[in-house]
Amino acid sequence: MANEKITVETFVAAPLGDVWHAYVTPEDITQWNAASDDWHTTRAEVDLREGGAFSSRMEAKDGSMGFDFAGTYTKVRPESEIEYEFGGRHAQVDFVPGNGGVTVRVAFDAEDTHPIEMQRDGWQAILDNFARHTEAKVSGRDA
Template sequence: MSNSPITVETTVNAPAESVWTAWNTPDDIKQWNAASDDWHTTASEVDLREGGRFSSRMESKDGVHGFDFGGTYVAIDPGKRLHYAIDDGRHVHVDFIDNGDGSVTVRERFDAEGTHTREQQQEGWQAILDNFKRHVEAKA
C-alpha cells in the first residue's frame, strides 16, 4: 500500500467566512461529520490555535460501534488553511480556496493509514466532505 497522501475536495457555494466557521464550530461539526446516514458525531471540541486540540466522537446510530477522532493543530492560516496531526501520527492539510464567485473549494490532503484500502479511505473522507458541503449550503 502506498503511503502517498490522499486528496479529496469539493466546492461549497457559500461565503468563505461561513465555510470556515462551519468547519471549526463544534455544533456544526456534529451536524455534518459522518460518512453515512447510519453514523453521527455525538461530541466535538475545538481549541482552534496552534498547539490546540480538537476531538470528535463518532458513533453508529445503533450504538454498536464508535471511535474518537482527535489531534493537534500544527499550523493555522485563518480562513485559508489548517494543518493538523491526528493522534495516530498522520497529518492532514485542509485548504479553503476562495474562488471569488461566492464559492469556496475545500481540499483535504491526508496521510493514508494501513487498515483500510486507499479507496475506502478516499470514499469515506469524500462522503464526509460531501455532507459538509450540503450542511453549509443549506445554512447559506
C-alpha cells in the same frame, strides 16, 4: 502505503467566512461529520490554535461501535489553511475562494488498515456532507 497521500475536495457555494465557521465550530461539526447516514458525531471539541487539540466522537447510530477522532493543530491560518496531526498521521485543509464559493481541499496520510479507495470515499462523503450542511445553513439564513 503509509506514506501515500489521499486528496479529496468539494465546492461549497457559500461565502468564505461561513465555510470556515462551519468547518471549525463544534455545533456545526456534529451536524456534518459523518460518512454515511448510519453514523453520527455525538460531540466535538475544538481549540483552534497551533498546539490546540481537537476531538470528535463518532458513533454508529445503532450504538454498536464508536471511536474518537482526535489530534493537534499544527498550523492555523484563518479562512485559508489548517494543518493537523492525528494518530501519527498528518492532514492539511485548504480553503480556496473563487467562482461564487469556496473549494475545500483535504490532503491526508493514508493508513494501512483500510484500502485507499475506502479511505478516499469515506473522507469524500464527509466533505460532501459538509458542503450540503453549509449551503443549507447559509441559504436558510438568507431566506
